[in-house]
Amino acid sequence: MHKVILSIDHGPSNTAWTAGIYIQPIKRLNTVSNVQTIGYVDTDYRERANETVRKDIATYAGWNNSGIAISGIFLGHTAPNDVHDVRGYLKNVSATVRHSEGFLDPTIVVHNPGRVPDTNMTSYHADVTVVFEGEFRDMPDRKKLKAGLSDLKGRREDFAAVVHPYRAQSAEIGLEESSTA
Template sequence: MEAFKNRRRTTVVICLLLAIIIPLVVLFSRRGNTHGYKSNFILPLYIYPSERAWDPLYDAIITHPRTKFTVIINPYNGPGKTPQPEEEYAAAIQRLDKFPNVKRLGYVRTTYGTRNISNIISDISTYAGWTTTGLGMHGIFFDEAPANFEDGLDDYVKRINQAVKTAPGLLPERITVHNAGRVPDRRLADPNTDVSVVFEGPYSSYQSRSAILASLPLDRTRYSYIIHGVPTSKKSGELRKFVNGLSTHAQYLFVTDLKDKYYEAFGPRLSDYVGAIPT
């Protein structure tokens, strides 16, 4: 009986210690996480899939199997005019489908909220119709999303989001990403906007905006940064430290040293930037 009481006291003491230690570990890991937070490499892929053109991407995916990729498919500033993608795109997308760490979003432009909403819904429907095996989209990337509030734009945002969330041909999770390139007016907020690209620009501009971006109120899973022109002088350790810092405030990250045509070319250091994403 005495041995049983001793074991019980020991168990109680261990439970109390765990109750104190675990919250402290979580707290301090949030304050000073030197390894970054798990993030996605979001890639606006505006490169036509001619023979071997997407090979650098396939190679990066294979080399970094633990990294999650969110790839934006953009055949013709949208899905194009045909119900199904042309043969080259179909083959390239089906190859991406073989990688379990890749999700695909269809590109749709909104022209900052001025494009006719029926045309936007038509584009969403076209992507939703790509139901052939391996062609389905996991959601929509709304480019040139509105940032300034005007009467009716809040309803506009809600309607295009709802069109994604109810499109039967899209794959779970029917992700909506809005790229305004900057922080949108809070009156345009909608619960069905899953991710907002709150910064799209050069490294030099990010440096002057970083404090404002870090103060945004939503969880980091709701934000994305797209940064180009990262100094080539950053070695692997410096690059990883920089990206780790980004990951504390945004889950969806794109970084490159390219200064122009950064969506139309991969650049020789693609694998380095993918490798810097915390997993």
């Protein structure tokens, strides 16, 4: 299943309703059987207040009232280890996603520490954990990544990578730049 992350101004934007230009594209994405649309909410490694993150989650859930809905939330910049009760913070905001009315079923929660987190950080509250984020050239080889994941509980589909290729490498890995005229 492919995840399409929606981020308007690094989150749902400052308004309760999404801008009209996004409604039709989101509706179209929601008709594709192997795509889940999810909203981006930055946690800033727990620096953003719990209330602020929960407000962003509620804004996305409220989009359902405008005729569009998404499948869950991509929590960006989650801390990879449990300092200052990060685990409790993530448990709380993840539960907010799961218990908010307005998301499509199945509701999904993605945590993005951008690297392999400590083992106690991949518990029941995330459906997917991003274990690498960066440029393609910096991606660890398969054996190194597999070794880093060996202590984590979960199946292969519970983990993801967000890769930002740059133009010179795009052709090298089989990606083509698309343009619209």
